[in-house]
Amino acid sequence: MVQLAVIGAGAMGGAIVRGVLAAGLYAAEDIVVAESSPQRTVARAQELGVTPATTGAVAAAEIVVFAVKPYAVEAVLREWRSQLHAKAVISVAAGVTLARLQAAGGESVPLVRAMPNTPVAVGAGMTALAGGERADAEALALAETLFRTLGRVAVVEETALEALGALSGAGPGYAFVILDALADAGVRIGLPRELAIEAAAQTLFGAAKMQLESGEHPAVLRDRVTSPGGTTIAGLHALERGGLRAALLDGVCACHARARELAQDE
Numbered sequence: 129m130v131q132l133a134v135i136g137a138g139a140m141g142g143a144i145v146r147g148v149l150a151a152g153l154y155a156a157e158d159i160v161v162a163e164s165s166p167q168r169t170v171a172r173a174q175e176l177g178v179t180p181a182t183t184g185a186v187a188a189a190e191i192v193v194f195a196v197k198p199y200a201v202e203a204v205l206r207e208w209r210s211q212l213h214a215k216a217v218i219s220v221a222a223g224v225t226l227a228r229l230q231a232a233g234g235e236s237v238p239l240v241r242a243m244p245n246t247p248v249a250v251g252a253g254m255t256a257l258a259g260g261e262r263a264d265a266e267a268l269a270l271a272e273t274l275f276r277t278l279g280r281v282a283v284v285e286e287t288a289l290e291a292l293g294a295l296s297g298a299g300p301g302y303a304f305v306i307l308d309a310l311a312d313a314g315v316r317i318g319l320p321r322e323l324a325i326e327a328a329a330q331t332l333f334g335a336a337k338m339q340l341e342s343g344e345h346p347a348v349l350r351d352r353v354t355s356p357g358g359t360t361i362a363g364l365h366a367l368e369r370g371g372l373r374a375a376l377l378d379g380v381c382a383c384h385a386r387a388r389e390l391a392q393d394e
Contacts, residue, residue: 136196147253216263242257247300
């Protein structure tokens with residue numbers, strides 16, 4: 129029985145499939161994927177270890193995820209419209225509103241917008257969900273179960289999705305830059321590159337895990353590793369002087385502003 133159909137198995141669609149398989153939510157035979165052509169569909173299905181989608185398979189799926197580019201999602205929804213009998217139809221296309229998705233997919237379709245980030249592929253994603261008018265409690269529960277196996281989930285109003293996209297959706301990009309910079313710093317003070325990258329990555333992972341598990345404010349946790357007159361406060365002083373905090377604030381705000389521009393253009 130087909131449980132999950134993913135239309136558009138590129139970076140995000142593929143990450144969702146890999147994450148679901150790794151978490152054991154569905155078996156490989158319960159997942160189908162579709163791409164822009166039969167040849168691409170077969171190749172991507174083989175690469176992911178799942179089944180190429182057929183019209184009948186998508187029509188029988190419990191959940192259908194549309195992971196195509198924002199500019200194409202409405203056309204693709206119209207293409208598959210007659211096959212959307214799922215209990216939940218999820219779009220991960222940034223900037224495309226529920227109203228537009230509903231118009232393209234059909235008035236009766238239980239649509240949910242999702243804003244995941246790429247760490248869903250390793251079970252450490254952050255996903256925001258917003259349900260459309262036709263999305264009942266079951267549809268939202270199915271979407272939440274799907275993405276909760278891939279990390280953390282927040283169910284929000286649609287108006288919050290773009291802001292979360294600028295923070296957590298684009299956030300891995302910011303984190304990779306910070307990680308790379310920390311690794312460069314390690315090399316600068318004499319560490320081998322491989323060790324510097326490992327140490328930087330594990331440090332960021334550990335700090336994030338501490339905050340999530342403790343629920344404490346980041347400033348409280350920071351204070352615990354900042355001794356008066358010590359080495360950490362000297363490093364923090366240099367980072368503040370260099371504008372790290374302001375640069376991160378500016379980056380998230382710029383991303384949010386650009387997302388709103390793109391939405392208006394669409």
